Amino acid sequence: MAARKRVSRGERNTRWIEHHCCIPEGKMVGQRVKLTKHQRRWIKRIYDSPTRTFILSMARKNAKTALSAFIVLLHLCGPEARPNSQLYSAAQSRDQAAILFELAAKVVRMSPDLSQYVNIRDTAKELLCGELGTFFKALSADAATKFGLSPALVIHDELGQVIGPRSQLFEALETASAAQENPLSIIISTQAPTDADLLSLLIDDALTGADPRNKVELCSAPLDLDPFSLKAIKAANPHFEDFMNKEEVLRQASDAKRLPSREPAFRNLILNQRVEARSPFISRSIWQENGAAPDALEGKALYGGLDLSAVSDLTALVMVSEDGDVDSTFWLPEEGLAEKSRNDRVPYDQWARDGYLQACPGRAIEYEFVAAHLRELFDRYDVRLLNFDRYNMRFLKPWLERAGFSPEELERFKEFGQGFVSMSPALRELETRLLGNKLRHGMHPVLTMCAANAVAVNDPAGGRKFTKAKTTGRIDGMVALAMAVSAASGEQVEPTNNDIFMVL
Numbered sequence: 436m437a438a439r440k441r442v443s444r445g446e447r448n449t450r451w452i453e454h455h456c457c458i459p460e461g462k463m464v465g466q467r468v469k470l471t472k473h474q475r476r477w478i479k480r481i482y483d484s485p486t487r488t489f490i491l492s493m494a495r496k497n498a499k500t501a502l503s504a505f506i507v508l509l510h511l512c513g514p515e516a517r518p519n520s521q522l523y524s525a526a527q528s529r530d531q532a533a534i535l536f537e538l539a540a541k542v543v544r545m546s547p548d549l550s551q552y553v554n555i556r557d558t559a560k561e562l563l564c565g566e567l568g569t570f571f572k573a574l575s576a577d578a579a580t581k582f583g584l585s586p587a588l589v590i591h592d593e594l595g596q597v598i599g600p601r602s603q604l605f606e607a608l609e610t611a612s613a614a615q616e617n618p619l620s621i622i623i624s625t626q627a628p629t630d631a632d633l634l635s636l637l638i639d640d641a642l643t644g645a646d647p648r649n650k651v652e653l654c655s656a657p658l659d660l661d662p663f664s665l666k667a668i669k670a671a672n673p674h675f676e677d678f679m680n681k682e683e684v685l686r687q688a689s690d691a692k693r694l695p696s697r698e699p700a701f702r703n704l705i706l707n708q709r710v711e712a713r714s715p716f717i718s719r720s721i722w723q724e725n726g727a728a729p730d731a732l733e734g735k736a737l738y739g740g741l742d743l744s745a746v747s748d749l750t751a752l753v754m755v756s757e758d759g760d761v762d763s764t765f766w767l768p769e770e771g772l773a774e775k776s777r778n779d780r781v782p783y784d785q786w787a788r789d790g791y792l793q794a795c796p797g798r799a800i801e802y803e804f805v806a807a808h809l810r811e812l813f814d815r816y817d818v819r820l821l822n823f824d825r826y827n828m829r830f831l832k833p834w835l836e837r838a839g840f841s842p843e844e845l846e847r848f849k850e851f852g853q854g855f856v857s858m859s860p861a862l863r864e865l866e867t868r869l870l871g872n873k874l875r876h877g878m879h880p881v882l883t884m885c886a887a888n889a890v891a892v893n894d895p896a897g898g899r900k901f902t903k904a905k906t907t908g909r910i911d912g913m914v915a916l917a918m919a920v921s922a923a924s925g926e927q928v929e930p931t932n933n934d935i936f937m938v939l
Contacts, residue, residue, distance in 0.1 A: 445479030451513050452505045455548050459501060459541035473673040474502055477652055485648050490622040490641055493654035494671040494707045496679055499623040503590045504539040506621060510588045511571050512552050512564045519568040520587040525604050527596040529575045535592050536560040536573040576604045584611040589620045595627040595634045599780020602633055626655065626707050629887045630719065635709060656706035658720055663692045671707040716889040717869050725869055726878040729760035732816055739821035740918025742911045743831060750800055753915040755923050761876040763912060764808060769794035781884055791880050806834035813844060822851035822918035851918050855898035861921035862891060862899045868920060885912030
């Protein structure tokens with residue numbers, strides 16, 4: 436008799452899902468689950484080799500949450516169940532958390548086998564298997580952060596909705612898994628809008644292959660494809676030919692092509708690209724094309740832009756050489772840096788440790804440190820001109836004089852208006868240089884954050900300036916870069932009384 440073929444762990448789990456689970460909703464509701472070839476492959480990748488974190492990123496409406504529900508049941512009452520284990524799903528809102536729970540609950544109710552062993556607590560969003568002592572609960576970020584948990588499995592649902600590199604709920608659940616022998620985290624989400632967001636950082640790290648236990652399946656339309664082509668849509672939607680509403684997806688593509696305001700959302704949600712719903716001043720791809728490391732600045736003429744903040748906010752100094760080399764320096768108060776990192780959702784504290792950010796002792800930026808840094812620059816390099824906004828300059832000037840700046844050197848500091856009159860030609864020059872790949876900024880993380888946040892607003896005459904609306908995040912580095920590029924171009928516009936205010 437021929438030996439029976441050994442069934443892998445992934446194949447066993449696939450068979451269990453297809454035998455015990457029904458489709459919870461949609462046009463095929465109630466029918467026995469038949470996993471697609473893609474879903475089978477993903478399950479094999481998770482279970483047939485050691486896996487700590489599995490990231491599955493694809494466009495919406497590809498049954499990501501339904502697959503998550505099947506995986507939860509695998510660990511709650513299926514072959515992956517371990518006695519007395521805790522299972523959690525994490526979402527950014529109660530509504531999103533409820534979706535995964537409700538799908539899993541529907542699958543249980545439709546199955547005569549599963550409903551015998553699994554109790555459903557609708558109000559608490561919990562599932563319990565009394566015989567095994569296993570427990571599942573759906574958590575949301577807008578509830579109190581949970582500590583003291585010990586999850587064997589965590590499903591992070593739509594983690595791409597996290598803005599910035601940190602999430603208290605994500606960190607609480609991931610660190611709590613340390614008590615388990617073989618914890619498993621599964622992240623199923625469309626992509627986040629920017630490279631600096633948590634999901635993007637996790638995807639990029641997994642793609643390096645540094646830890647083979649961290650795996651990623653990224654279904655995204657390449658940026659060089661026609662975004663409205665069928666090829667681009669299929670690249671981000673592995674189930675386009677299986678169960679998606681093709682006509683609806685193609686209609687959305689047609690709408691986005693006709694209406695530019697809809698294109699960013701279409702690219703993010705349907706093509707699974709890292710594209711924000713709002714339009715930044717410069718695209719991510721163009722910014723990256725200028726990301727080469729700058730050359731040494733010695734012996735070159737330098738031009739600068741200084742954006743002086745309030746005492747507790749980000750201060751930026753950007754120097755540009757005649758050849759396009761960009762040198763960036765940023766300051767923030769050391770005290771309260773961790774809190775500011777949480778509030779702004781960017782790792783200021785880590786950037787300070789890595790040397791990308793100067794942390795000034797105390798609760799405020801002492802302009803003495805800025806003046807001392809400028810003194811070093813003027814002593815070491817050929818600084819021809821430095822543009823500054825007049826806000827807070829009256830506090831810096833005495834420190835410049837104490838640092839030994841001569842009247843001739845102080846004349847190289849030029850007041851630069853922050854309104855449409857001065858900023859419009861500066862943005863035009865900055866845009867021209869970026870589009871021509873004439874800058875080398877080295878992907879400085881703080882400057883890159885500011886570039887991702889920078890949005891330009893227009894006046895009725897077509898002039899442009901950056902907006903400092905709170906919804907856009909910190910842009911100080913880009914303001915300084917625009918002033919530096921303007922200084923290097925030699926096109927100086929005298930500020931007027933109506934040219935000194937940024938949009939608040």
